[in-house]
Amino acid sequence: MSAVQPALTSMTAAPLVPAAAAHSLPHVTIRGLSKRFGQAVIYDKFDLDIPRGKLVSVFGPNGCGKSTLINMIAGLIAVDAGEILFDGKTLSEIKFGYVFQNYREALFPWLRAIDNIEYPLKLMQLPKAERRARTEKLVASFGVKLDLNRYPYEMSGGQQQLVSIMRALVVEPEILFLDEPFSALDYEMTLFMREQLQRIFLETGTTTVLVSHDLEEAVYLADRILLLSRHPARIADFAAYDSPRPRSAANLSDAEFVRVKAHCLDIFQREVRRQ
Amino acid sequence: MKRLEPLLPVVGVIGLIVVWYIAVWARVVDPLLLPSPGKTFQALWSGMDGGALGFDFLKTVERTIASTLIAAVIAIPLGIVLGSSEKLYRSLEFVIDFFRSTPASAMFPLFLVLFGVGDETKISVAAFGAVLVIVFNVAYGVMNARKTRLLAAKVMGASRLRVLTDVMLLESLPQTFVGLRNGVSLALVIIVVAEMFIGSQDGLGHRVFEAQQLFNMADMYAAIFAAGALGYGLNLLFLLVERRFVHWSGK
Numbered sequence: 042m043s044a045v046q047p048a049l050t051s052m053t054a055a056p057l058v059p060a061a062a063a064h065s066l067p068h069v070t071i072r073g074l075s076k077r078f079g080q081a082v083i084y085d086k087f088d089l090d091i092p093r094g095k096l097v098s099v100f101g102p103n104g105c106g107k108s109t110l111i112n113m114i115a116g117l118i119a120v121d122a123g124e125i126l127f128d129g130k131t132l133s134e135i136k137f138g139y140v141f142q143n144y145r146e147a148l149f150p151w152l153r154a155i156d157n158i159e160y161p162l163k164l165m166q167l168p169k170a171e172r173r174a175r176t177e178k179l180v181a182s183f184g185v186k187l188d189l190n191r192y193p194y195e196m197s198g199g200q201q202q203l204v205s206i207m208r209a210l211v212v213e214p215e216i217l218f219l220d221e222p223f224s225a226l227d228y229e230m231t232l233f234m235r236e237q238l239q240r241i242f243l244e245t246g247t248t249t250v251l252v253s254h255d256l257e258e259a260v261y262l263a264d265r266i267l268l269l270s271r272h273p274a275r276i277a278d279f280a281a282y283d284s285p286r287p288r289s290a291a292n293l294s295d296a297e298f299v300r301v302k303a304h305c306l307d308i309f310q311r312e313v314r315r316q
Numbered sequence: 317m318k319r320l321e322p323l324l325p326v327v328g329v330i331g332l333i334v335v336w337y338i339a340v341w342a343r344v345v346d347p348l349l350l351p352s353p354g355k356t357f358q359a360l361w362s363g364m365d366g367g368a369l370g371f372d373f374l375k376t377v378e379r380t381i382a383s384t385l386i387a388a389v390i391a392i393p394l395g396i397v398l399g400s401s402e403k404l405y406r407s408l409e410f411v412i413d414f415f416r417s418t419p420a421s422a423m424f425p426l427f428l429v430l431f432g433v434g435d436e437t438k439i440s441v442a443a444f445g446a447v448l449v450i451v452f453n454v455a456y457g458v459m460n461a462r463k464t465r466l467l468a469a470k471v472m473g474a475s476r477l478r479v480l481t482d483v484m485l486l487e488s489l490p491q492t493f494v495g496l497r498n499g500v501s502l503a504l505v506i507i508v509v510a511e512m513f514i515g516s517q518d519g520l521g522h523r524v525f526e527a528q529q530l531f532n533m534a535d536m537y538a539a540i541f542a543a544g545a546l547g548y549g550l551n552l553l554f555l556l557v558e559r560r561f562v563h564w565s566g567k
Binding site: 115116117139141143146147148149150151160161164165192194208212 | 462463464465467468470471472473474478482483486562563564567
């Protein structure tokens, strides 16, 4: 709960020094979140602040409700009780992107890759020319060679997931959610995609929430690692990893990385053993 | 050797004709009951080339297409409605399954009373059978739409109507085509049976039946082959249309 305290203080201070305080204000505030599936209480009066412009990894024991958390924040699962606000606004008032683990089922196979990426802009009823222009600008910023006139099923798994990340980013979201986005990819592709995600984050500074089941990945990519307990989920720790970006494979062996990862692993194992 | 592989399907056809010739030559069957392949194909050719068989063939095509079209127009919207509400589908599932399992031919007398002895009866019984097959498949296609895909559309801000038109309909298309293929095959079966009885004047069923009554075996086999070619052709037609418009099917 320690994460809540400073946030609340800065919120009360906000009207006095708006410009300076705006940066330290949390982007997402979650208060009193409760959720049960049948008999199982997954969340009970859960509070969390997600800092602005940071990449937050969510890590925890199997079935603790990592994905459930971002699904509730992104409105995919209804909450039983509680409030989730984005700068004081509700979900329907903001633009956000969501990347599913299962890219094969998340993309539309009847649309070419380029039309998949454009689809959310179509929902926003933007004119065709503007849709195309925004999509092309985004694709160019990725700097990868990709034939977007192909259908998703004609692409490799990594290319498909790249297309779904582009689809999530094309609306210029205020916040980006990724639910184990790389766990269906082979290792080589996973490494490539981590770099892509890091680069996107560096360029846009979009608040990002990443659910991961791989501790190395969770720490390597994150500014903050949210460690959850078994359900009902509590914040076991909200560790920081401050190493400057861009990070590279060399980071994986530096002392600070090893320390943070070991710390997270300790907490994880403590939470797994606790009944 | 590899280059000859596409010709493999022809082997079965040639084999069948050879066995047939041998059976005729060895007089395994009374020659009156089994004419030679040559005679049969001659009857098929002259019948289809401006003869009575060609006329009957077209009549059957007309009725089968009409009944399948009527069935599709009724069944596709109905299947979408049923499929998009699981409760509605569950409450009607037994009725649909029951009539789907009922041989449509058992409905002839009822439809005869309703529509008389004309084309309406044949077409409506066939449409009745096809509707149930298509409805069932469309509803399942809609119900089994990938959940992630529906969520993906929702998360991008699609309204319920947009989710239905942009995702569910397209998701159900492969299964809809399964229904259409089964539906057209069933419609053909029912139409041909209907043409054999209930005061028919034309159609492939009528041709087969009449040739048999006149003991004109070459004509009878010719009509059977024509019916087989029609069934195969209709199935192939739907497969080609599916491959063209539902290119993602099975991928």
